[in-house]
Structures are given as C-alpha cells and as structure tokens.
Amino acid sequence: MAEGKKPHKNKPTSKKYTKYKIEGDKVVREKTCPRCGPGIFLMKAKNRLYCGKCHYTEFIKSEKKEEDEEKKED
Ligand SMILES: [Zn+2]
Numbered sequence: 401m402a403e404g405k406k407p408h409k410n411k412p413t414s415k416k417y418t419k420y421k422i423e424g425d426k427v428v429r430e431k432t433c434p435r436c437g438p439g440i441f442l443m444k445a446k447n448r449l450y451c452g453k454c455h456y457t458e459f460i461k462s463e464k465k466e467e468d469e470e471k472k473e474d
Pocket residue numbers: 433434435436437440451452453454455456
C-alpha cells in the first residue's frame with residue numbers, strides 16, 4: 401500500500417477570523433488575552449480559556465456546580 405496521498409482537511413489559513421462574528425452592524429469578538437492584549441485570543445478548553453502565547457489561563461465559572469469542599473472554616 402502506498403501512502404503517497406493523505407486526505408487533507410480544509411484548513412483555513414488563519415483561524416483568527418473565525419473568532420469574529422458579525423451581529424447586526426457590530427463586530428463581536430471572542431475573549432482576548434488580558435496580558436497580550438486585543439488580537440490574541442484565548443483558546444477554549446473544557447472549563448477554561450487559555451492563551452497559547454503567554455500561557456494565561458482563565459477559568460470559566462460554571463453556574464451549576466458548586467464544589468465548596470474547601471469550606472472548613474468555622
Ligand atoms: Zn496571552
């Protein structure tokens with residue numbers, strides 16, 4: 401079996417534009433990195449946002465779960 405050809409997915413040259421949405425006449429951006437500034441977007445992980453540039457991580461608060469197991473104060 402020759403594996404000369406790989407099936408390739410259509411990759412956009414830049415993913416940046418996918419972070420922009422046009423709503424009406426407004427441009428809505430996704431969350432950007434507070435450290436790197438606008439232009440650097442945070443990647444979305446399961447429950448956090450992550451900046452691949454400066455490794456800034458921002459946790460997303462889930463509204464449902466409340467795990468307060470560290471409440472041992474009296
Ligand atoms: Zn950053």
